[in-house]
Amino acid sequence: MTVAAQRTTKTIDLGNAVELVSKEEGHRQPLAPEFVSLEDFSPLEVAYDFPKLRREDIEAGPRSIWRYKQLLPVPSNVEEHPNTDPGCTRLIRADNLAKALGVKRIWVKDDTGNPTHSFKDRVVAVALAAAREFGFKVLACPSTGNLANAVAAAAARAGWDSVVLVPKSLERAKILMSAVYDGSLLAVDGNYDDVNRLATELAGEHEDWAFVNVNVRPYYSEGSKTLAFEVAEQLGWRIPEQIVVPIASGSQLTKVYKGFNELGETGLVEPSPVRIFGAQATGCSPVSTAFKNGHDVVQPVRPDTIARSLAIGAPADGPYVLDIVRKTNGAIEDVTDDEVREGIKLLAKTEGIFAETAGGVTVATAKKLIEAGKIDPDAETVLLITGDGLKTLDAVQDQIGPKATVAPTTEAVNAALGL
Amino acid sequence: MTVAAQRTTKTIDLGNAVELVSKEEGHRQPLAPEFVSLEDFSPLEVAYDFPKLRREDIEAGPRSIWRYKQLLPVPSNVEEHPNTDPGCTRLIRADNLAKALGVKRIWVKDDTGNPTHSFKDRVVAVALAAAREFGFKVLACPSTGNLANAVAAAAARAGWDSVVLVPKSLERAKILMSAVYDGSLLAVDGNYDDVNRLATELAGEHEDWAFVNVNVRPYYSEGSKTLAFEVAEQLGWRIPEQIVVPIASGSQLTKVYKGFNELGETGLVEPSPVRIFGAQATGCSPVSTAFKNGHDVVQPVRPDTIARSLAIGAPADGPYVLDIVRKTNGAIEDVTDDEVREGIKLLAKTEGIFAETAGGVTVATAKKLIEAGKIDPDAETVLLITGDGLKTLDAVQDQIGPKATVAPTTEAVNAALGL
Numbered sequence: 001m002t003v004a005a006q007r008t009t010k011t012i013d014l015g016n017a018v019e020l021v022s023k024e025e026g027h028r029q030p031l032a033p034e035f036v037s038l039e040d041f042s043p044l045e046v047a048y049d050f051p052k053l054r055r056e057d058i059e060a061g062p063r064s065i066w067r068y069k070q071l072l073p074v075p076s077n078v079e080e081h082p083n084t085d086p087g088c089t090r091l092i093r094a095d096n097l098a099k100a101l102g103v104k105r106i107w108v109k110d111d112t113g114n115p116t117h118s119f120k121d122r123v124v125a126v127a128l129a130a131a132r133e134f135g136f137k138v139l140a141c142p143s144t145g146n147l148a149n150a151v152a153a154a155a156a157r158a159g160w161d162s163v164v165l166v167p168k169s170l171e172r173a174k175i176l177m178s179a180v181y182d183g184s185l186l187a188v189d190g191n192y193d194d195v196n197r198l199a200t201e202l203a204g205e206h207e208d209w210a211f212v213n214v215n216v217r218p219y220y221s222e223g224s225k226t227l228a229f230e231v232a233e234q235l236g237w238r239i240p241e242q243i244v245v246p247i248a249s250g251s252q253l254t255k256v257y258k259g260f261n262e263l264g265e266t267g268l269v270e271p272s273p274v275r276i277f278g279a280q281a282t283g284c285s286p287v288s289t290a291f292k293n294g295h296d297v298v299q300p301v302r303p304d305t306i307a308r309s310l311a312i313g314a315p316a317d318g319p320y321v322l323d324i325v326r327k328t329n330g331a332i333e334d335v336t337d338d339e340v341r342e343g344i345k346l347l348a349k350t351e352g353i354f355a356e357t358a359g360g361v362t363v364a365t366a367k368k369l370i371e372a373g374k375i376d377p378d379a380e381t382v383l384l385i386t387g388d389g390l391k392t393l394d395a396v397q398d399q400i401g402p403k404a405t406v407a408p409t410t411e412a413v414n415a416a417l418g419l
Numbered sequence: 420m421t422v423a424a425q426r427t428t429k430t431i432d433l434g435n436a437v438e439l440v441s442k443e444e445g446h447r448q449p450l451a452p453e454f455v456s457l458e459d460f461s462p463l464e465v466a467y468d469f470p471k472l473r474r475e476d477i478e479a480g481p482r483s484i485w486r487y488k489q490l491l492p493v494p495s496n497v498e499e500h501p502n503t504d505p506g507c508t509r510l511i512r513a514d515n516l517a518k519a520l521g522v523k524r525i526w527v528k529d530d531t532g533n534p535t536h537s538f539k540d541r542v543v544a545v546a547l548a549a550a551r552e553f554g555f556k557v558l559a560c561p562s563t564g565n566l567a568n569a570v571a572a573a574a575a576r577a578g579w580d581s582v583v584l585v586p587k588s589l590e591r592a593k594i595l596m597s598a599v600y601d602g603s604l605l606a607v608d609g610n611y612d613d614v615n616r617l618a619t620e621l622a623g624e625h626e627d628w629a630f631v632n633v634n635v636r637p638y639y640s641e642g643s644k645t646l647a648f649e650v651a652e653q654l655g656w657r658i659p660e661q662i663v664v665p666i667a668s669g670s671q672l673t674k675v676y677k678g679f680n681e682l683g684e685t686g687l688v689e690p691s692p693v694r695i696f697g698a699q700a701t702g703c704s705p706v707s708t709a710f711k712n713g714h715d716v717v718q719p720v721r722p723d724t725i726a727r728s729l730a731i732g733a734p735a736d737g738p739y740v741l742d743i744v745r746k747t748n749g750a751i752e753d754v755t756d757d758e759v760r761e762g763i764k765l766l767a768k769t770e771g772i773f774a775e776t777a778g779g780v781t782v783a784t785a786k787k788l789i790e791a792g793k794i795d796p797d798a799e800t801v802l803l804i805t806g807d808g809l810k811t812l813d814a815v816q817d818q819i820g821p822k823a824t825v826a827p828t829t830e831a832v833n834a835a836l837g838l
Contacts, residue, residue, distance in 0.1 A: 063482065063507065084771055085509055088482070090534070092504065096578055113532050115509070115771065117809070157771035159515055163836070168824050173592075176812050179819040182768040184836055187821040194827040201829045349601040352503055352534065352576035390536070390809040393595050400598040405587050408609040408617045410624055417582070417603055 012133055016051070017073035020044040020218055023320065031073070033134045033210065035217040043316065044218045046073045053266040055237055063088045065122055065226040071262055072226070073219045074129040083128060084154050086121035087226050089113040091234035094383075096350035097363075101370050103377040107240065109231055109384050110353055116177065117388035118309075118356075119252070120150035123223035124212055128154050130219035131210035138163055138209045142199035144192050144308050145174030146356075146387050151212060152181040163202075163209060165195050171308070173391045192303075192311065224252045228259025231382055237269050241379040244277045244366045246358045246386060247287050247332070248310040250317030253278055256384070257324045277375065278325055278332035279365030281305035281357075285334035287318045292332075296322060306337045306395045307357040309387055331374040335364040341396055343367070344389060354389035362386075431552055435470070436492035439463040439637055442739065450492070452553045452629065454636040462735065463637045465492045472685040474656055482507045484541055484645040490681055491645070492638045493548040502547060503573050505540035506645050508532040510653035513802075515769035516782075520789050522796040526659065528650055528803050529772055535596065536807035537728075537775075538671070539569035542642035543631055547573050549638035550629035557582055557628045561618035563611050563727050564593030565775075565806050570631060571600040582621075582628060584614050590727070592810045611722075611730065643671045647678025650801055656688050660798040663696045663785045665777045665805060666706050666751070667729040669736030672697055675803070676743045696794065697744055697751035698784030700724035700776075704753035706737045711751075715741060725756045725814045726776040728806055750793045754783040760815055762786070763808060773808035781805075 012031050019028050022037030023045055029037070037044055053070055061067030065087035066079040079085075090110045098106040114121040124147070128139060139155040140163040141147050148164045155162035162183030166175065167190060179185045188195045203215045212220045232239055239260050245253040257276055264271030280288045283305025290298045298318030303311035315321070325332055335343070340357050343364030348354050355363070362383050369375040389396070406412040431450050438447050441456030442464055448456070456463055472489055480486030484506035485498040498504075509529045517525040533540040543566070547558055558574040559582040560566050567583045574581035581602030585594065586609060598604045607614045622634045631639045651658055658679050664672040676695055683690030699707045702724025709717045717737030722730035734740070744751055754762070759776050762783030767773050774782070781802050788794040808815070825831040 082512075082514065085511065090504055092576075093501075095501065096576070110534070113534065115529070115532065116773070117536070153767075153771035153773070155771075156768055157515070163832075165832070166821075168821075172816075173809055173812060175821065176816060176819060177773055177809060179821060180764060180767040180773050180808065180815060181771055182764065182819075185821045186832060186835055187824040188827050189824060190827040198827045198829065198832065202832060205829055205833075345599060345601065348572075348599040349575055352572035352574075352600055354535070354572070354596055354599050388809070389599065390592055390596060390807070393592060396599060397591075397595055400595060400601075402585075402587075402594065402598060402604045402606040405606040405608060408607050408613040410617065410620050413582075413584070413605060413617065413621060414624075416605055 013075045014073040014130060014133060015076055016048045016070055017046045018049045019047050021047045033215045035215060046218050046222050050266045053268055055268055058233065065125060065223065068226055068229045071229065071266070072126055073222055074126060075133055078129045081129070081132065082157050082159065083125050084115040084121050084157050086114045086125050087230060089230070091231060092351065094351045097347065100346060100350050101367055103370055103381065105380040107380065107382045108351060108353060109227060109382060111384070111386050112353065112355065112388040116149040116153045117391065118146035118150065119224070119227065119386040120146045122226050123220045124150040124154045126223035127210065127212035127216050127220035128158060131216050136208055136210035137161070140164065140199070140209045140211045141213055142192070142195040144311065145170055145391065146309050147213065148178040148185070149174060152178045152183045152185065155183050156181040165199055167192055167195055171392060171394060173393065193313065221251045221255055224255035225259030225262065227384060228256045229263065232260065232263050232269055239263065239269055239272045239274050240382045242275045242277065242375055242381040244279055244362050244381060244383050246310055246362050246384065247278045247280050247315065247321060248312045250287060250315045250321040254317050254320045254324060257328070274328060276325055276328045276330040277369055278321055278330070279362045280332065280334040281307040281310055281340060281361050282334040282336050284311045284313060286313065287315055287321050288332045288334040290318065291322055291325065307340055307361050309356065309358045310361060331369055333365045333368050335361060335368055339364040341399055344396055345400070347385070353385060355385045356387035356389050356392040357395050358387050359385040432494045433492040433549060433552060434495055435467045435489055436465045437468045438466050440466045452634045454634060465637050465641050469685045472687055474687055477652065484544060484642065487645055487648045490648065490685070491545055492641055493545060494552055497548045500548070500551065501576050501578065502544050503534040503540055503576050505533045505544050506649060508649070510650060511770065513770045516766065519765060519769050520786055522789055522800065524799040526799065526801045527770060527772060528646060528801060530805050531772065531774065531807040535568040535572045536810065537565035537569065538643070538646065538805040539565045540573070541645050542639045543569040543573045545642035546629065546631035546635050546639035547577060550635050555627055555629035556580070559583065559618070559628045559630045560632055561611070561614040563730065564589055564810065565728050566632065567597040567604070568593060571597045571602045571604065574602050575600040584618055586611055586614055590811060590813060592812065612732065640670045640674055643674035644678030644681065646803060647675045648682065651679065651682050651688055658682065658688055658691045658693050659801045661694045661696065661794055661800040663698055663781050663800065663802050665729055665781050665803065666697045666699050666734065666740060667731045669706060669734045669740035673736050673739045673743060676747070693747060695744055695747045695749040696788055697740055697749070698781045699751065699753040700726035700729055700759060700780050701753040701755050703730045703732060705732065706734055706740055707751045707753040709737065710741055710744065726759055726780050728775065728777045729780060750788060752784045752787050754780060754787055758783040760818055763815055764819070766804070772804060774804045775806035775808050775811040776814050777806050778804040
């Protein structure tokens with residue numbers, strides 16, 4: 001039986017997910033591995049029929065994103081299949097950082113603790129679960145790095161083949177960490193836009209390949225909601241007052257907002273306003289530029305920044321990001337590569353967390369928004385740190401290192417430390 | 420008031436820890452920042468007066484090693500001080516790996532999920548808590564890398580100064596990850612033995628410096644027990660049948676054993692036998708050599724292996740490791756650097772976990788012990804994966820990489836994959 005035939009005969013169990021709905025005009029269609037509405041050509045999003053949910057059921061669940069399975073498009077037995085069990089990362093109260101930035105309270109959500117050390121493990125786990133249900137056999141993606149790591153690892157763990165496409169110029173750590181899991185890693189002679197276009201073509205050709213961020217994107221992207229779910233649960237089941245989210249395609253920001261809303265809808269938290277702030281690198285800041293110019297659409301740019309995991313010049317969810325940020329009374333700002341490096345160092349020095357460049361963008365943008373009076377210093381702020389500094393060592397290597405190289409004597413050590 | 424004076428006047432609260440006891444002859448002395456008995460010159464270890472403990476109290480505790488604070492030498496309010504909150508890492512059932520190795524059931528404890536991606540975050544967190552109680556002001560260590568990362572990060576988060584001494588030849592990732600937290604990182608012109616000796620001298624000179632693995636070592640090393648506690652809790656409050664532990668100084672292996680025993684003593688688990696296996700790299704295998712030769716003492720060696728985090732030529736706890744392995748009916752084996760690389764790749768390919776060289780040692784040793792019939796294939800086995808592959812990329816970089824570099828066309832991709 002072909003995959004397509006299997007899809008039409010098998011009953012799809014994706015939990016409380018009931019259909020797909022187009023983001024622009026709300027056209028509804030059955031759950032399927034499709035990502036664009038043929039009615040209005042807007043992205044498709046998963047719609048649910050949620051039962052009333054209880055905090056104690058979630059708290060009694062697994063220590064992974066699967067504790068929130070009732071809020072995700074995954075089968076009810078999802079945790080029984082081998083997967084990387086991502087999520088339940090630390091939310092730390094960052095008083096040192098708050099003091100350095102002159103605000104009352106900051107929380108840092110540290111997604112470097114995920115299995116491959118970025119938030120991508122969340123979205124890939126959800127994509128894999130949905131892809132399994134749809135009968136796909138190969139997990140695939142175009143990626144700038146973190147997604148490649150997460151897809152290759154998740155496929156290995158699940159016993160699936162993987163096809164991972166990356167620009168050949170990718171950082172060494174991300175290349176090696178994608179290769180080690182022994183799937184089919186291909187370096188593509190082109191930039192990320194080329195790789196992305198290639199993936200879309202391949203998804204059309206290979207009916208058993210699930211490109212997590214292409215043909216199963218509606219399911220994949222729902223995984224980002226778990227950041228909101230965890231933040232709220234870790235705060236004692238409440239929605240934070242302000243949150244700063246990095247923007248690449250913009251998907252994460254829209255899903256964090258959706259996640260907070262769904263917690264309210266299902267009765268898990270008391271609904272309360274959250275101001276959502278977006279962070280970009282100046283070298284790839286199309287959404288920030290549109291926000292500042294008061295535009296509703298985003299003009300694509302050619303990326304040039306050390307924050308490569310955010311370097312998407314034509315962000316698919318840009319317009320939705322602008323809408324959410326405006327209606328929640330947030331703001332979007334961008335920071336230079338030097339500020340990104342300073343952001344990485346500030347977070348490391350104050351809280352002992354070594355973030356990748358995207359985390360530097362988030363911290364530096366928060367600093368800029370605080371200084372501009374846009375983030376309220378008396379309200380609490382959550383910063384999403386989505387990836388790990390070990391993957392972007394090149395970005396900081398010229399700025400950090402040992403204080404000194406010394407002979408192995410106490411005199412030499414004391415002299416080096418000025419003691 | 421000097422630190423020494425403060426130590427004598429202040430009541431020390433280290434929870435249920437009551438005194439230090441010498442490992443050889445059991446001489447007892449008050450809790451203090453000391454590490455060698457002046458009675459018999461053997462290492463000092465923490466002794467406790469445990470109350471009866473209840474599983475439900477632990478299960479209701481924080482999602483970090485502090486859930487086990489009643490079993491650690493830390494103050495009862497330990498989690499209220501800023502710390503990195505390590506622990507509660509994944510224990511995954513590794514059926515793909517078990518199949519590859521021809522055994523019934525393997526569990527992998529994945530400590531790459533810790534804040535700085537190694538088990539050292541556990542021991543450093545306990546050392547910091549005890550050091551704070553003793554009135555120290557600076558957190559310090561000699562290190563081959565993982566400990567440097569953990570100390571620098573923990574000190575930053577706690578708002579302490581740090582002094583971290585590393586051999587100048589250390590891997591780039593470990594140097595940069597130690598430097599980014601902005602403590603005093605010093606590269607020492609010498610090998611690890613030189614650095615270690617230097618640390619002992621400095622600990623004598625600077626009374627407010629807590630060298631985590633020197634003058635507060637008895638507290639520090641207790642942190643490794645949390646690996647045993649978590650494994651047992653994650654298995655549903657029971658002790659595994661077999662466990663493979665990498666050996667550097669040997670401390671971790673002895674503390675894992677102590678941890679399992681304490682769970683039995685406090686009524687948290689039903690006592691049951693565990694066979695403890697030790698893993699070394701052949702290029703630094705003094706304990707394995709002693710084991711195979713039937714010796715009780717360990718002859719120091721000059722290390723020469725890619726598994727640098729295990730490269731301690733004169734392992735302090737070697738004799739205790741031999742004793743424990745023999746009395747639990749375990750074994751110790753060592754593996755070549757090529758086998759280490761194969762071990763890293765096997766774990767990545769089967770379970771999606773990218774371990775550092777020490778993890779490769781553990782996996783490859785398990786394989787060798789299984790093939791030799793020493794590990795029982797019908798009993799379950801836990802493998803401790805203590806550190807992260809991103810920190811030892813050099814070890815595998817010549818062996819892994821993209822399958823191919825291709826033009827951005829579907830034809831090129833299909834051709835590269837033989838489709």
